[in-house]
Amino acid sequence: MAMSPTMSSSSLCTFAALAGAGGRPGRQASQKAGKKRAVAQPLAAGAVTEAAPPAVIAPPARPVVTTPRRRDAGTDQLVAWKSVRQERWEGVLEVEGELPLWLDGTYLRNGPGLWDVGDYGFRHLFDGYATLVRVSFRDGHAVGAHRQIESEAYKAAQEHGKVCYREFSEVPKPDSFVSFVGQMASLFSGSSLTDNANTGVVRLGDGRVVCLTETIKGSIVVDPDTLDTVSKFEYEDKLGGLIHSAHPIVTDTEFWTLIPDLIRPGYVVARMDAGSNERKFVGRVDCRGGPAPGWVHSFPVTENYVVVPEMPLRYCAGNLLRAEPTPLYKFQWHPESGSYMHVMCKASGKVVASVEVPPFVTFHYINAYEEKDEEGRVTAIIADCCEHNADTSILDKLRLHNLRSFTGEDVLTDARVGRFRIPLDGSPIGELEAALDPEEHGRGMDMCSINPAHLGKEYRYAYACGAERPCNFPNTLTKIDLVEKTAKNWYEEGAVPSEPYFVPRPGAVDEDDGVAISMVSAKDGSGYALVLDAKTFEEVARAKFPYGLPYGLHCCWVPRDK
Numbered sequence: 396m397a398m399s400p401t402m403s404s405s406s407l408c409t410f411a412a413l414a415g416a417g418g419r420p421g422r423q424a425s426q427k428a429g430k431k432r433a434v435a436q437p438l439a440a441g442a443v444t445e446a447a448p449p450a451v452i453a454p455p456a457r458p459v460v461t462t463p464r465r466r467d468a469g470t471d472q473l474v475a476w477k478s479v480r481q482e483r484w485e486g487v488l489e490v491e492g493e494l495p496l497w498l499d500g501t502y503l504r505n506g507p508g509l510w511d512v513g514d515y516g517f518r519h520l521f522d523g524y525a526t527l528v529r530v531s532f533r534d535g536h537a538v539g540a541h542r543q544i545e546s547e548a549y550k551a552a553q554e555h556g557k558v559c560y561r562e563f564s565e566v567p568k569p570d571s572f573v574s575f576v577g578q579m580a581s582l583f584s585g586s587s588l589t590d591n592a593n594t595g596v597v598r599l600g601d602g603r604v605v606c607l608t609e610t611i612k613g614s615i616v617v618d619p620d621t622l623d624t625v626s627k628f629e630y631e632d633k634l635g636g637l638i639h640s641a642h643p644i645v646t647d648t649e650f651w652t653l654i655p656d657l658i659r660p661g662y663v664v665a666r667m668d669a670g671s672n673e674r675k676f677v678g679r680v681d682c683r684g685g686p687a688p689g690w691v692h693s694f695p696v697t698e699n700y701v702v703v704p705e706m707p708l709r710y711c712a713g714n715l716l717r718a719e720p721t722p723l724y725k726f727q728w729h730p731e732s733g734s735y736m737h738v739m740c741k742a743s744g745k746v747v748a749s750v751e752v753p754p755f756v757t758f759h760y761i762n763a764y765e766e767k768d769e770e771g772r773v774t775a776i777i778a779d780c781c782e783h784n785a786d787t788s789i790l791d792k793l794r795l796h797n798l799r800s801f802t803g804e805d806v807l808t809d810a811r812v813g814r815f816r817i818p819l820d821g822s823p824i825g826e827l828e829a830a831l832d833p834e835e836h837g838r839g840m841d842m843c844s845i846n847p848a849h850l851g852k853e854y855r856y857a858y859a860c861g862a863e864r865p866c867n868f869p870n871t872l873t874k875i876d877l878v879e880k881t882a883k884n885w886y887e888e889g890a891v892p893s894e895p896y897f898v899p900r901p902g903a904v905d906e907d908d909g910v911a912i913s914m915v916s917a918k919d920g921s922g923y924a925l926v927l928d929a930k931t932f933e934e935v936a937r938a939k940f941p942y943g944l945p946y947g948l949h950c951c952w953v954p955r956d957k
């Protein structure tokens with residue numbers, strides 16, 4: 396296998412080089428349808444321990460509200476889009492319904508939950524400082540907690556009362572940048588990039604729990620029980636890079652990641668063994684179009700292949716350097732450059748297919764698998780994703796001002812389960828079509844999960860957020876049946892549910908034998924972990940927080956004693 400890592404840290408002095416280059420109704424499932432922040436509240440002794448059914452209730456979180464001076468007009472904002480009220484909380488949750496007794500472990504959710512620093516309010520959902528939410532289930536009881544991740548970016552913002560690192564769209568004002576980071580040169584080395592790990596959370600094969608974002612330095616090990624920020628997750632290899640796919644593929648034995656190369660447009664595919672911090676170079680894909688690689692927030696794998704997407708929404712050097720956000724933030728839409736799907740053999744690192752596909756916009760791949768003929772030969776790769784009809788305006792919809800100002804108008808752009816078929820017979824063209832009628836899930840589609848036993852293999856069910864219109868954000872939970880091409884939907888008026896995360900029942904045989912867990916920010920300002928029976932998609936229980944939580948992104952499951 397070729398061992399030529401392309402991503403020396405100097406090669407990804409990206410910025411420098413690129414600057415030159417250029418209630419009840421709806422609870423049923425249905426077919427169709429400048430100062431320091433508030434001080435941490437002490438935790439109730441014993442509330443963390445879950446050896447016995449929790450008996451001690453921590454005092455409810457006092458509503459220590461961060462009140463930014465610069466606010467969007469209208470105070471009738473949903474709790475989903477308000478900054479988390481205090482740095483941390485923990486306590487026993489009131490359970491309504493019956494939690495399955497087999498549900499024994501911790502659900503963790505990460506996301507940008509704090510959008511204010513001092514009196515300054517952030518503009519984009521993705522800018523917020525990472526807030527981890529935990530719900531630990533045992534013997535039909537639930538203990539909940541939330542806590543801010545103590546990234547350097549978060550700590551600096553609290554200390555200085557201003558943004559000190561380059562976030563998704565926010566950048567430090569020159570004075571604070573100079574005073575905190577010290578020198579302009581840091582812009583060129585990547586040291587000014589954020590380590591705000593606000594996107595995903597994964598449990599590695601060796602048990603470590605890591606919060607992630609798109610910057611490599613924003614990989615942070617946390618303790619799933621205390622939610623303590625433990626350490627930086629540092630790679631011990633020479634692959635370098637400043638940014639990577641926010642979603643690695645993680646199994647009990649391995650970890651796959653994609654590193655975009657912005658100097659020589661392409662992607663490096665790397666693999667890491669469980670228990671190791673050393674990524675190994677597997678192969679490289681050269682981009683076929685455009686001045687820079689396409690944004691690669693996630694990617695899918697099959698049993699034998701890694702699918703490398705080349706989306707026409709591409710990184711943009713100029714925009715990476717800009718102080719003010721552009722309509723597409725750090726990216727640019729290049730439909731003329733073409734859209735491609737590349738397939739790399741996991742074992743050899745060789746690119747075995749590279750096909751042009753219709754333009755697409757996707758952040759989240761659902762799954763992929765190998766299509767075989769009667770003789771068992773692999774004829775094509777099927778890759779499914781949450782596809783935004785090649786419309787980049789979803790990024791604008793996720794601006795906090797837009798999320799906070801729902802007028803009743805149906806403004807959420809349409810999305811679908813986009814199914815790519817990538818032939819492996821040498822044909823130059825691949826297909827992209829909706830896997831089912833998007834009306835089944837209200838033309839909303841994002842934040843997906845599957846049964847992890849089907850990762851990279853044929854599968855039937857996906858769980859995601861869909862839409863009940865009119866809306867300005869995905870507001871339903873949906874179970875997609877890719878065989879019957881139907882969806883079951885959960886909806887509660889005014890609720891903002893996050894990614895429904897599938898947790899299999901131990902010993903399950905059926906693909907959908909388990910539960911789907913989602914954190915819901917309710918219309919009345921409350922919040923709860925919703926547990927749906929994954930088969931029927933009906934509510935089995937909800938575990939209520941004594942306060943509302945902001946919206947969050949991705950989740951993982953940490954089984955007890957693993």
Ligand SMILES: CC1=C(/C=C/C(C)=C/C=C/C(C)=C/C=C/C=C(C)/C=C/C=O)C(C)(C)CCC1
Binds near residue numbers: 594
């Ligand atoms: C891209 C660069 C940066 C940061 C990027 C970040 C933090 C990207 C985060 C992306 C996320 C959270 C995407 C989620 C999409 C969710 C959707 C579409 C949901 C739809 C509705 O359900 C910097 C590190 C700031 C700079 C370099 C480039």
Ligand SMILES: [Fe+2]
Binds near residue numbers: 759
């Ligand atoms: Fe994501």
